[in-house]
Amino acid sequence: MEQHPYFDSPQNRRPADRSLKNATSRISKKSKPFLWRWVLGLMLCQSMVLGAPAFADGKEEEFTYSNLLEKIEAGQVARVEINPVNNKATISLKGQEDTEEIDLFAENSELIETIRDNNRENAQENNIELEIKSSKDPSATIVPIANIFLIILLLVVLVAIVRRSAASSGQALNFGKSRAKFQMEAKTGIVFEDVAGINEAKEELQEVVTFLKETERFTSIGARIPRGVLLIGPPGTGKTLLAKAVAGEAGVPFFSISGSEFVEMFVGVGASRVRDLFKKAKENAPCLVFIDEIDAVGRQRGAGYGGGNDEREQTLNQLLTEMDGFEGNTGIIVIAATNRPDVLDTALLRPGRFDRQVMVDLPDRKGRLGILEVHARTKKISKDVSLELVARRTPGFSGADLANLLNEAAILTARRRKEEITPLEIDDAVDRITIGLKLKPLLDSKKKCMTAYHEVGHALLATLLEHSDPLNKVTIIPRSGGIEGFSQQVLNEETADSGLYTRAWILDRITMALGGRAADAEVFGETEIDSGSANDIGRVTDLARKMVTLYGMSDLGQVALENPNNEVFLGGDWGTRVEYSEKVAARIDREVREIAFLCYEKARSLIREHRILVDRLVEILLEQETIEGEQFRKIVSESVNLPQKQLVSTS
Template sequence: FFSISGSEFVEMFVGVGASRVRDLFKKAKENSPCIVFIDEIDAVGRQRGAGIGGGNDEREQTLNQLLTEMDGFEGNSGVIVIAATNRPDVLDTALLRPGRFDRQVTVDLPSYKGRLGILQVHARNKKLDEEVALDTIARRTPGFSGADLANLLNEAAILTARRRKDTISNLEIHDAIDRITIGLTLNPLLDSKKKWLVAYHEIGHALVSAMLKNTDTLEKVTIIPRSGGIAGFANYVLDDEMIDSEGLRSRAWLLSRITVALGGRAAEAEIYGDAEVTLGASSDITEVSKLARQMVTLYGMSDLGPVALESPNNEVFLGQSWNSRAEYSEEMAIKIDRQVREIAIHCYEEARRIIRENRHLVDKLVEVLLDEETIDGDEFRKIVDRYAELTKKELEPA
């Protein structure tokens, strides 16, 4: 078994990488049958032609030698080559053809059963409280990799030691998840105008998501600040099916997501007026612009029809989009901009309508959030359902 990293082939001296490839395969043939494992092969196997402008490229020479050794006139009997990379999209097509790397094994993020098994492995040397259920943690962590789950239990153990507890409880688990996904917890905000504004902003996100049909499930909303300038956040739980079938998300789901993202700005505008809106929604607006543009130019979900007007993931370092031109006319660019703006304004008006029609509920939720600083998703939905029942009774004729 021979193991080497792709970066070890590439040197500043011309020809060294190619000679190392020859030496490696020479040793492999002498010791056949054997396995040659190349880690991070994208360091040497990246698509040729990316060095725009010509000239000598040491990496390309090394790749050419590797291609020759793997499928030359001389048979490499008994030598099996295995490689690993996180970037299969940048590999040269000659590497991936049959006769060289015949099979590609994709290691996806673990499903619920996979996460549960990984948690059971990493929980063996941890003292967990009796109330901690690993299956509940597995359901709460869709999209987590094995390393993320190991880090989660380690962070929970560190928090437990800091709090001078003997066992890891659900509180430490939940805090560790937030710490990994959002950031470090900072000191709570003082009772000031900023705290009220953050509360209205986050309740705006949460309430809009509760009132719309095609949205993710709210996990919690909080105004406890986090590192990185996050004053508060509303967190949602994605289903495993939604993560696995990301390409099957509907137009209604995308519009709802845009509307929820604009819920914070809508709440600020309805409560404090347009002149008092803040920079807190800047990241939300960036996401809105990105999603709306993708709906128009990639997914064919606008009045321009089912056409793809842009190509995703064109990257200069692959030599694919150097001096690239727009794939549509200036007239079409104006229409795209207009469609993107119409989607954003439509969703913004919908978010403002929801906030305006439920103003009393917004104030009630803000009072609860200011008092508790964090509202659990189940508690939030109970308050909304209770308000809906009271409103329905008031509207019923006597």
């Protein structure tokens, strides 16, 4: 047997009685593998020596099921305890304190029969005590319950899938059905008494209500019920409110739908919905059909890209046919609302379809007063609030604006923990709607001083000029949107409502708009003028250009050089034809610049002439931060003889 080189080398030989520890401590680095072999060998020897014996208590053979049967027949077993949970048996032998445990088979009938036979044959003292433990395994109950729960869950999922598929198929079948809201007897809660400020439109629609209530009265003498009424007006003037009032007054079946609900991405769906709508309407005639924002479906055909074979035009064609086609639709009145009548197709506007076109315009002063009184019914308003004054201060407000005004005043009242709406909340609400949200006042600085001179320049010219609208108030409290301050005028009611402006009024308005820039130039010099007049200059340019190109108020004569219509197709004013030559264009620019220059020089001249008054007004404004129109005119009248028109109180 070949020995390891370590034992063969003479220099490595050592006496046999040397300890193993001394021998291994001198092993060189090259003999490390041999060291590991020794360590593994020692571990193996230790496990062999100290390891547990194969049979406990010195028994030579393992206790098995066969041994148990033999010991039962030999009468050596005292007690047998069977545990069906783990399928094991615990055996107690006679004369031994220790017990044995064996594994049983799935069925233990042989063991139990053997024990019973032994107990019958032997005497009472040799009987074997047999005990079978009751099964307390929770899995016996949990497993069936889990299976039942899984089956129920699968059934629920299956039912949900079936219902969804049924709903999808139902939606597919109803895809072309009308989405109009139907009421057998319209209970809108709104009648003509709840609509104010548009008396002319109410009178027109009152006839429609009479047609629906007393149809035979008109048909007996050959009169034909109008098939359509088109409500035209700016946003917020009450077109939808009027339609609700007609439905509430007539008390007939009422269909309401928006024009956008007809149009879908699938071709033919909109036309199908139109057919379904009029089919239901014929079944419930006489009735009302209200189409809001009809311009969404009734725009001019062939005006867009892609020709005229798109979904929207097919829907419009079907609407035209249903309103006045081969088959009549007697007893159905269509009321439609739009704020863009210029984009509607001409075939839709002809008599026989929309027989009447009712203008729902902005209310005048009396109309605004009536609207305020209607909306004030649900508000707690102080006796100090004059709705007449509010109506005079809000020219150009629509019905929606006036409703929002009182609502904002009510919100401010609640935030300030007051019981009633006072004139202060009304004023703040007007400013919040027209100017913006009030911010924190400016700190004392050069910026605040320049803002005060700028706004006093506007306010002073508004007071001095003869044809200018009277001043309401001037303030340097900033507002949201980058407004550092403003001077507010009370617009002339006749001018604002009629839209007729005189040349003197426009020139004074341009001069007043340049008053802020003029004050900056006179007080701080040309080099200190800032960009705060950008908005004023934009308004000046717009007014001056309209004077030259639209109103004929220049040396170019009575010629309209531009068309004021607003084209909405093909990108706004794309392709607009210019009606004048380049030479005339240069003259237009020269006239516009001359008007602006003359008004600016007039503004600077007035500021320079009343410089002491300007400084006094600025001191008061810096101290109070807001000057009301009456106080401002009183201060100016102490130094200047104002025109009698400007001395009239705005309250």
